[in-house]
Amino acid sequence: MxxxxxxxxxxxxxxxxxxxxxxxxxxxxxxxxxxxxxxxxxxxxxxxxxxxxxxxxxxxxxxxxxxxxxxxxxxxxxxxxxxxxxxxxxxxxxxxxxxxxxxxxxxxxxxxxxxxxxxxxxxxxxxxxxxxxxxxxxxxxRPVHVPGADLMTTSSEFLYLQNLPKRIVFIGGGYISFEFAHVAARAGAEATILQRSGRVLKQFDPDLVDRLITASDEAGIAVRLNMPLKSIEQTDGGLLVRAGDAGEHTFEADMVVHGVGRxxxxxxxxxxxxxxxxxxxxxxxxxxxxxxxxxxxxxxxxxxxxxxxxxxxxxxxxxxxxxxxxxGNTRKADYSLVPSAVFTVPALAAVGLSEEAAKKKGVEYDLHSGDMSSWYASRRIGLAHAVYKLLLEKETGRILGAHVLGDNAGEIINLFSLAIRQNLTADDLTYDTMLYAYPTSTYEITYMVKGKGS
The missing domain is CATH 3.50.50.60 (FAD/NAD(P)-binding domain)
Structure with missing residues (x-):
């Protein structure tokens, strides 16, 4: 029919x-x-x-x-x-x-x-x-063309595990691996992330990512760089992962999770x-x-x-x-301003220009950055790793990019996304101009725009 x-x-x-x-x-x-x-x-x-x-x-x-x-x-x-x-x-x-x-x-x-x-x-x-x-x-x-690739557990399957294995190796250093590794480690598993290149979470500021790697290590997550996957083998004791340029590094696991993208x-x-x-x-x-x-x-x-x-x-x-x-075709796809977040603990979020992108475009900017771990919102919950970076247009002070690692980073980045969309300047977000509920994580935007901790 x-x-x-x-x-x-x-x-x-x-x-x-x-x-x-x-x-x-x-x-x-x-x-x-x-x-x-x-x-x-x-x-x-x-x-x-x-x-x-x-x-x-x-x-x-x-x-x-x-x-x-x-x-x-x-x-x-x-x-x-x-x-x-x-x-x-x-x-x-x-x-x-x-x-x-x-x-x-x-x-x-x-x-x-x-x-x-x-x-x-x-x-x-x-x-x-x-x-x-x-x-x-x-x-x-994403298809992975190595021997034993079919032994990997997908992210969809991981979300419905009835029991959590003790030793888990995550392949790939993106959102999926980091978010799931933070869950697995807090649930008592031994979590290892293997990244084929020398950089993980490439969409985010490398300095903030390095701090997240430190936080991950302290949570019991081993992040191993330059570890391209070579094979996965079934053994009597579980799974054996071979990685490295020649497969010279081995990792024993009860589960290997696919995290190399979709x-x-x-x-x-x-x-x-x-x-x-x-x-x-x-x-x-x-x-x-x-x-x-x-x-x-x-x-x-x-x-x-x-x-x-x-x-x-x-x-x-x-x-x-x-x-x-x-x-009719009246609307074009626009991805010029997309906020994104990795929901680890602490969370990592970004919107707008990165330093790398600004330099490539020849944009002149002032950088406000600092450590927020001693600020109230972090200290009250014992958070040891909280940092930020803001890129401000040099002549106008207009906010061009925001990068945050810390508590409620995803919520904070949404406000910066709105600020960038509305062409707001750093002065527009100070406590002289805008009232915030206090004490809150978002109130600390007033410190960021003033460059506290830079």
Whole structure:
């Protein structure tokens, strides 16, 4: 049977659901399809469950930091109980999505979608014809081509472990490895991060990253640089990881976690049958997130190779695609100011220009930087590692970039993101100009803009 729709969306994550909802609200007939549980990465295999685990890790870290400062005893994580709590967040998602689609008149299909023509996809034996088709299929772990790669545990699987192994090796020095290693270490596991190059968390300021590595080491996490993965072997005692240029370094583990990044999940879509051009990164799109070879097709969220794999970016992609479907190509994708955070303990966050980027662009700036560990917000919780950097335009004092390692770094960076978006200067954020609730972490922005600790 063949169905006619104004919009067919493939994927039920943040981007796919948003696009389906807004197009339906605008009076369009909409179908949505997914072969996985409805809900997408953020709700089921990413942000939400990750933050639930991270909250428990933070409690353990806080108790340890305040030991001898009024706190006695040791906090500990009951992993099965924590998993049960996590499930209270994730288990309701697929059903609620299904009910939402039903109530709003969005036709939902379960099964893998594949293109059968430029404006048709087949799902579960049914052909869906759409005036527009949106690929919002999310991402999958980047393929790793070494012997034993199939022995790795994915980040999705890690989030649903019924029992936490004692020895865990994380491959790759990005968000996934650091965030999960901080959870694992606080839950009592021996955590090791292996990074193929000499730098981890490359999207962030290297000085702040170095401080996070120190904090990680103190939490019992071993960060090993210049350790390219060579192989993983099954042994009687678990797994043996070989790393280094010649595989000369070995690490024993009970679990090896894939943390080397994710790529758009477009395999199996039969893109060629849809006349959809691809390159090594994925579907080739224009500035409107439209396929360059098939104008009926748009791409959004983690499936979009030109974007950044973050949930707020998926939302921006969704709004861009909706505007372009409803109004013609009127809105271009804009990733010029994207705040990001690594939810370790302490957290690391950034927005705007880095020193490296400013120098490459020839931007003249003043640098405010300093150690915040003695400031109230850090000292009251016993946080030993808290630092910041601000880049201010030399002539105007306009805020160009902000980098924070510390408590509530993600919340602080959101305010700096707003300040940059609104072209605010350092003077605009001082306590002479703006009132803050006190004492709070965000009040200390007033010290940062004045260059305290520089």
């Amino acid at each position: 063949e169905w006619e729709y104004d919009v067919v969306v493939i994927g039920t994550g943040t981007a796919g659901t948003d696009i389906a909802a807004h197009c339906r609200k605008a009076g369009k007939s909409v179908a949505i399809a997914d072969y996985r549980r409805f809900g997408g990465t953020c709700a089921l295999w990413g942000c939400i469950p990750k933050k639930v685990l991270g909250a428990a890790a933070e409690v353990v870290a806080r108790a340890g930091d305040l030991h001898g400062k009024g706190i006695v005893g040791k906090a500990a994580i009951d992993w099965p109980a924590l998993m049960a709590f996590e499930h209270t967040f994730t288990d309701p998602v697929p059903g609620s999505k299904e009910e939402y689609f039903r109530k709003t008149g969005i036709d939902a299909y379960h099964g893998r979608a594949r293109f059968t023509g430029e404006q048709t996809v087949e799902v579960g034996g049914e052909t869906l014809r759409g005036m527009h088709i949106v690929v919002a299929t999310g991402a999958k772990p 790529v758009p999940e477009t395999e199996g879509l039969d893109l060629a049958k849809g006349g959809i051009e691809t390159d090594r990164k994925g579907i080739v799109v224009n500035e409107y997130l439209q396929s360059v070879s098939n104008s009926a097709v748009y791409v959004a969220g983690d499936a979009n190779p030109t974007g950044i794999q973050l949930t707020p970016v998926a939302t921006i992609d969704a709004h861009t695609v909706v505007d372009n479907i409803l109004n």
